[in-house]
Amino acid sequence: MEMIERYIYAVTQKLPQSQREDIAEELRGLIEDMLDERAEGRDITYRDVEEVLLELGNPKHLARRYRGDRNYIIGPELFDSYVLVMKIVMTAVAIGIIATFVIKSIIDPISILDHFVEFIVSSVTAVPSAIGWTTLGFVLADYFGGVKAEDMQFDKKWKPSDLPAIPDTKRQIKRADPIAGIIFYVVAIMFFSFSNEFFGVWLFRDNFSGVVPFLNEETHGNYLPFIILILGICILKECLKLVYGKWTSKLVVYTAAVNLVSLAAVMLMITGSEFWNPNFMNELVESGVISEGSEAFGTVSKIWEHSTTWILIFLALSLLWDVIDSIIRSRKK
Amino acid sequence: MGDAKQHIDKLMQELRRGTITIGVLSQLSEPQYGYSLVTMLDEKGIQVEPGTLYPLLRRLEKQGILDSKWDTNESRPRKYYLLSETGKEVFELLVAEWKNIVSSLNHLIEDEGEGK
Numbered sequence: 001m002e003m004i005e006r007y008i009y010a011v012t013q014k015l016p017q018s019q020r021e022d023i024a025e026e027l028r029g030l031i032e033d034m035l036d037e038r039a040e041g042r043d044i045t046y047r048d049v050e051e052v053l054l055e056l057g058n059p060k061h062l063a064r065r066y067r068g069d070r071n072y073i074i075g076p077e078l079f080d081s082y083v084l085v086m087k088i089v090m091t092a093v094a095i096g097i098i099a100t101f102v103i104k105s106i107i108d109p110i111s112i113l114d115h116f117v118e119f120i121v122s123s124v125t126a127v128p129s130a131i132g133w134t135t136l137g138f139v140l141a142d143y144f145g146g147v148k149a150e151d152m153q154f155d156k157k158w159k160p161s162d163l164p165a166i167p168d169t170k171r172q173i174k175r176a177d178p179i180a181g182i183i184f185y186v187v188a189i190m191f192f193s194f195s196n197e198f199f200g201v202w203l204f205r206d207n208f209s210g211v212v213p214f215l216n217e218e219t220h221g222n223y224l225p226f227i228i229l230i231l232g233i234c235i236l237k238e239c240l241k242l243v244y245g246k247w248t249s250k251l252v253v254y255t256a257a258v259n260l261v262s263l264a265a266v267m268l269m270i271t272g273s274e275f276w277n278p279n280f281m282n283e284l285v286e287s288g289v290i291s292e293g294s295e296a297f298g299t300v301s302k303i304w305e306h307s308t309t310w311i312l313i314f315l316a317l318s319l320l321w322d323v324i325d326s327i328i329r330s331r332k333k
Numbered sequence: 334m335g336d337a338k339q340h341i342d343k344l345m346q347e348l349r350r351g352t353i354t355i356g357v358l359s360q361l362s363e364p365q366y367g368y369s370l371v372t373m374l375d376e377k378g379i380q381v382e383p384g385t386l387y388p389l390l391r392r393l394e395k396q397g398i399l400d401s402k403w404d405t406n407e408s409r410p411r412k413y414y415l416l417s418e419t420g421k422e423v424f425e426l427l428v429a430e431w432k433n434i435v436s437s438l439n440h441l442i443e444d445e446g447e448g449k
Contacts, residue, residue: 026367026412030383033368056384065388
């Protein structure tokens with residue numbers, strides 16, 4: 001009966017080599033026993049064979065039962081550890097990729113676009129391969145057994161005091177806020193790196209005809225790493241908000257420290273004699289926006305001369321308000 | 334009605350999965366081969382499909398609960414299974430657990446009946 005052999009083959013080929021012969025022999029005996037019972041002494045027909053095999057069911061399912069119902073690749077015993085390790089790996093990869101981008105951009109801000117492209121490329125390649133390798137590791141660990149969840153020491157004894165606090169909605173930081181902040185600072189970094197010449201008074205004569213820049217273009221290259229560093233510190237502040245997720249006194253202290261550092265850095269930078277465009281007033285006159293000696297000229301030049309002070313005062317006040325605001329939020333009950 | 338039947342089918346499947354092991358072990362103080370076990374259990378009102386029983390026997394053998402031996406003297410070779418020393422112990426403990434469950438559940442079910 002060829003069909004019987006085909007059935008046995010279909011079952012055993014999905015089983016480990018070492019068990020195939022034994023199981024095949026046993027199945028053959030079983031099928032013959034079942035046929036004998038069905039035929040009750042008369043000759044066995046093709047129909048009998050078919051009915052017996054139908055009773056035994058799909059060979060795939062039978063093979064799976066022999067293998068022990070393994071229709072998963074990472075079993076329940078290892079699954080919790082798998083999720084935990086995956087989170088750790090993903091965090092590490094994310095930190096690595098972001099840090100590479102930030103450090104490269106600080107060292108070599110001129111090619112920030114290249115670094116950004118590298119950043120995207122490494123995100124697309126590194127993340128899936130990290131997921132893949134982690135999963136493969138666990139699949140192998142599960143397949144070859146031996147590794148038990150208890151051995152991995154991840155499941156520390158649980159205590160009721162481990163329960164996380166219910167988030168306090170009043171002190172909670174909305175995730176959108178720091179994310180918007182980070183995007184703003186990244187855009188600012190890119191703006192200062194590529195298009196600082198557009199940062200100035202825009203001239204329109206019928207249509208756009210040029211810019212009188214606020215910044216000193218000759219020294220801008222020297223200041224750029226400084227600007228990026230300051231904005232980088234601000235990004236760090238937003239990241240801290242994201243990580244903490246709610247206003248705590250610790251976070252308030254960090255915010256205050258970051259604000260103080262960035263205020264000092266900005267002050268140091270913009271009070272330097274070479275930061276602003278030294279020919280700003282002359283260029284305004286040349287472009288014909290105002291004429292020298294007019295009343296408007298006096299006003300604008302006064303504003304221009306005092307702008308540094310005003311910017312600093314404004315910045316100091318807003319950073320101070322930022323700190324006060326966070327103190328108030330952290331005190332809310 | 335159809336819904337209730339569907340639920341029962343699923344629940345019975347889960348319920349049977351554990352009890353079949355007890356049934357099988359109970360018959361193996363004497364050596365038996367797979368198909369004779371199917372017939373024996375069937376006669377005593379426990380229906381097991383060969384496709385379930387054969388892999389189960391093998392698993393129990395691998396766990397060391399059953400011993401096995403091929404008998405090639407008969408018309409066709411048959412693999413006989415028998416409780417091992419560990420298996421006997423396991424079976425005794427399992428029966429005690431089972432009786433506990435039965436009496437506790439009976440108690441629960443009957444209590445609920447009296448409450449009505």
